[in-house]
Amino acid sequence: MNERDLQLILRAKRQIKRETSVRSFLIFAAMFSAALRFLGTELPFLYIGLFVILFVALVLSSDIIADIGTVSKRELIDIIEKQFNNDAEMLARYSSARSRSQG
Numbered sequence: 001m002n003e004r005d006l007q008l009i010l011r012a013k014r015q016i017k018r019e020t021s022v023r024s025f026l027i028f029a030a031m032f033s034a035a036l037r038f039l040g041t042e043l044p045f046l047y048i049g050l051f052v053i054l055f056v057a058l059v060l061s062s063d064i065i066a067d068i069g070t071v072s073k074r075e076l077i078d079i080i081e082k083q084f085n086n087d088a089e090m091l092a093r094y095s096s097a098r099s100r101s102q103g
Contacts, residue, residue, distance in 0.1 A: 005079045005082070008071050008075055008076070008079060009076075009079065011071050012071040012076060015070055015071055019057075022053075022057045023057075025053075026050070026053065026054055026057065029046075029050050029053075030050065033046050033047065033050060
């Protein structure tokens with residue numbers, strides 16, 4: 001594994017953490033706004049703000065719409081395939097596991 005591959009993996013890990021934190025924030029905010037609505041308090045700007053945050057998070061995490069500094073699944077698969085091809089023992093284990101799952 002070279003330096004570029006390692007940097008891609010580290011970027012992917014940061015990307016996963018960022019997406020997890022945004023997802024957690026959105027879930028908490030949705031539950032908070034539902035609780036406010038249940039108590040009879042209606043804050044229209046809260047719903048608009050949540051929608052904007054959700055929309056931005058979806059756009060930035062999409063592989064098709066905006067690929068801004070994100071690590072694509074294809075790049076990670078290429079790294080994994082390169083590791084398989086460099087390590088003959090790992091390639092043999094993968095082949096035997098694949099043949100068992102298909103047969």
